Amino acid sequence: MDVSDLTLKAGLCCEDGAPCSLCLLIDMELYTYSNKDMEDEDRSSRDDEDFSKEIRNLKASVTLCYSTAAMLTLCKRVEFVVKSAALDHQDKTKMSIVIKKPVGVSFTSTVFVHLPKQPDIRRDITVPSLDEVCSTEIQQRIKECAVPTFSTVIKQKANEVELQVSGRDKSLQSYVCMQHELKGRCLLLTKRTIPFYQLTTCTCLQVWTGDGDHRSRRSRSCPFENHTDVFQRNIWKNLSVSVANGLMNDNGAKLSWNVSAPCRLEAEVWPCVALGESSCKEMKGFRQQANGTWRQNSKGLWETLGVFEDINLQLSPCVMVKVKGMEKTLGPFCFNDTSRWRWNLLVVAIVLLVCLTALISCLLQDSVKRWVRICHGAPSLVKGGKGHVVLLSPPEVDSVVSEAVCRLGSLLFNKGFSVSVDQWTRKDQCSLGPLPWLHSQLLKLDSMGGRIVLVLTRKALERTEEWTKQDKAVPQTWSPYSDVFTTSLFLIQADKQLGRARERFLLVNFDSHPAQTSSRDKSLPEVLQGLTLLHLPSQTQALLSELTVGHKKGRSVRRTWSLWRWGASNGRRAGTREKLDQQRESSCKSVRGDSKWETKPLNQ
Structure with missing residues (x-):
């Protein structure tokens, strides 16, 4: 017997009210050789009576193997008896195999199935994600779909937020992580209290239970979106702008800028010429929107970059930033910040004074x-x-x-x-x-x-x-x-x-x-x-x-x-x-x- 076709599916096996578990469903179409073909081939070498008994009790088997990227190959062998009457009327038959709780297979896994004796027949399938499975009507019978819920309690006097996790199996440990927006990296929290200064309107939390597996299903929420009066200011406090100058490939001058903040913002950036410590005259024709591609840096902040090309660097240009939602314009930010230079001179002068004092003291005491x-x-x-x-x-x-x-x-x-x-x-x-x-x-x-x-x-x-x-x-x-x-x-x-x-x-x-x-x-x-x-x-x-x-x-x-x-x-x-x-x-x-x-x- 040969396998002429194979179909692979992933499903849930639910029996007698027990929790449902992941299963692999394999449908095969078998091609069987007829009695006439077998008689023509073997009758000349066998006794008629023995041959007749053999085809009435024909034993056959099918072996198939499955694997995932994270496990070795496992094989299953199915043995069965083919009735001779079936061979007289059809040469094809169908058979289904159910593998319950396949080893090494989990939600979102990619499973590969092949037949060792027929290498040309290979099938693969990707198991649906846990979120997709838990959106079905039978989610109550799926153990992995049971996720905890959490609530936040704002404590104004203590300047912190307390997380209260509930609705979970007390025998399992719960985990909480915090991120800036749902697409940001989620950092694991070791405490159930978060200081105010770490929170913004785009701060999101994820909670899950189990052994710490990050693939476990989680409950996600951004509970501080509407608390603009408390947490909006933290966005402005952690917003920074940096400026650098350089040359383009055609030797033209350029002025690069970088805006970083805990949340992705809508902002406008333009160069200017500083007239004093607080005033800066805009250089017309260079305004840009800081709404391009945002990415997270090593500190977990979102940042976006931009360049002003063919700009006159001899004017020592600076950068001004206007953020949507803020009344005040930020800046100027300059790449040759004179105030910072004055601070550097002060530090150098202090160091020289200390060294000179130490030298004179040592000379007075000895050589x-x-x-x-x-x-x-x-x-x-x-x-x-x-x-x-x-x-x-x-x-x-x-x-x-x-x-x-x-x-x-x-x-x-x-x-x-x-x-x-x-x-x-x-x-x-x-x-x-x-x-x-x-x-x-x-x-x-x-x-x-x-x-x-x-x-x-x-x-x-x-x-x-x-x-x-x-x-x-x-x-x-x-x-x-x-x-x-x-x-x-x-x-x-x-x-x-x-x-x-x-x-x-x-x-x-x-x-x-x-x-x-x-x-x-x-x-x-x-x-x-x-x-x-x-x-x-x-x-x-x-x-x-x-x-x-x-x-x-x-x-x-x-x-x-x-x-x-x-x-x-x-x-x-x-x-x-x-x-x-x-x-x-x-x-x-x-x-x-x-x-x-x-x-x-x-x-x-």
């Missing part, structure tokens, strides 16, 4: 260098006149190495050096970036003399070796902005080309974390070869001598840098020795995270 350090929150330690030392940690995160670096910084500070440790200046590094921060430290070296001390470990040498290979292959692969350690490698390479890397950089390692190299070992990565390497704590005195010699050389040699040139004069850090020690210990503790750690010199 410009101290002001820069305090304003940027850099906790570097300043003491004595032995020069500046920048202590850079290796790239790995190791609490033991971090403690050793902190102790080395404390030791150098106690010996009279100005010390800046990268572990203590994470805030500056985050705000400036590794390269600018390191350049700022080099500027201190220019004025005070000193060295950048690079701490080496096995991980640091591996990173340097990898950087050297990458730098030779593709120079752009590594960025000097990645971290302070990598930045120092770029600067070392640049100074080696100028022949001054040995004067600026010094290498150290700790005996507890040896870098497996000596001060003359050629196995150092190429970029580090030629730099002095000291082992701590055994060569602590040699380190102090090197830094002292580097300080004297640095003060006698004038250095210039092209980036970030701001002044910094030598000065003593105000405060007692105890405060500096507290700040140093606090910085080290914040790195390690252990409040019981105690700073100790390396030589102990």
Whole structure:
């Protein structure tokens, strides 16, 4: 048997007073082969008696499948018996199939039906919407048609409107959303009270129940249309006009305008030339109606756009707006608003005055260098006149190495050096970036003399070796902005080309974390070869001598840098020795995270 025709319908199944449910109704026309055709084909190979019994009890089946865009395909198979008498008198028959509550099918769904054995037969249908179904006489028997109703209570003293939802199943949660006009986007409300300032005459509300499905049927209403005395003013308060100038494709001048409001309005717009703060002379021949295409912007307001073409922008034109229903004309709105410019000048003047006052105060208390350090929150330690030392940690995160670096910084500070440790200046590094921060430290070296001390470990040498290979292959692969350690490698390479890397950089390692190299070992990565390497704590005195010699050389040699040139004069850090020690210990503790750690010199 074959299916010669198929008809698909969507309907409602209502039985024994029970609620009606969605059904699929499928009518098929089947073509059956006659007894004579079957006899001619099979009689030669079968016994007459067996063949006669078979055609009297012929079993047949039809398989059809249905699906929607949101679900997988489901199939149904219908089996039946064909009487032999029917085959003697007709070759076509009709059959109907009803699928109750089809899985995945809802109102407004598009359903596709096909026959697996006959791919050429395919049908589809769109299920009517819930609003359309609920407009029928049997809506009382359709569960989805039961929607709540709501009323509004205006509370003048509280300046709010209360929503009262009723006529719903108390076991289901109700939802309310608010929109500007019925075609606007509907925003879900979390409260049942709405302040006056959010409401206008075009404010509409939607209420529904269920699990929050936005496809559920809703009751819609715009209950404030007639309250013009209360809510009309909110339209004017939220109405705004913006103006911009520009050029057209033929280089002609144009003046663009934009009107936005909670509700779509009827308005007239025209350009004018400002004669004073409140008067503006109309430019004839440019009037436009702001009644074109309205669309909602990201704030939920309706807006419409327009352009005045071939207009003389040298006259600094402005825009006037007349809204239907408003007695007062709005404007002028200008793209070079002088009043706004005057406010901007006032703000700039105030900011400059505050900055000048702060600068004078800092100069009276200490030097410009101290002001820069305090304003940027850099906790570097300043003491004595032995020069500046920048202590850079290796790239790995190791609490033991971090403690050793902190102790080395404390030791150098106690010996009279100005010390800046990268572990203590994470805030500056985050705000400036590794390269600018390191350049700022080099500027201190220019004025005070000193060295950048690079701490080496096995991980640091591996990173340097990898950087050297990458730098030779593709120079752009590594960025000097990645971290302070990598930045120092770029600067070392640049100074080696100028022949001054040995004067600026010094290498150290700790005996507890040896870098497996000596001060003359050629196995150092190429970029580090030629730099002095000291082992701590055994060569602590040699380190102090090197830094002292580097300080004297640095003060006698004038250095210039092209980036970030701001002044910094030598000065003593105000405060007692105890405060500096507290700040140093606090910085080290914040790195390690252990409040019981105690700073100790390396030589102990």
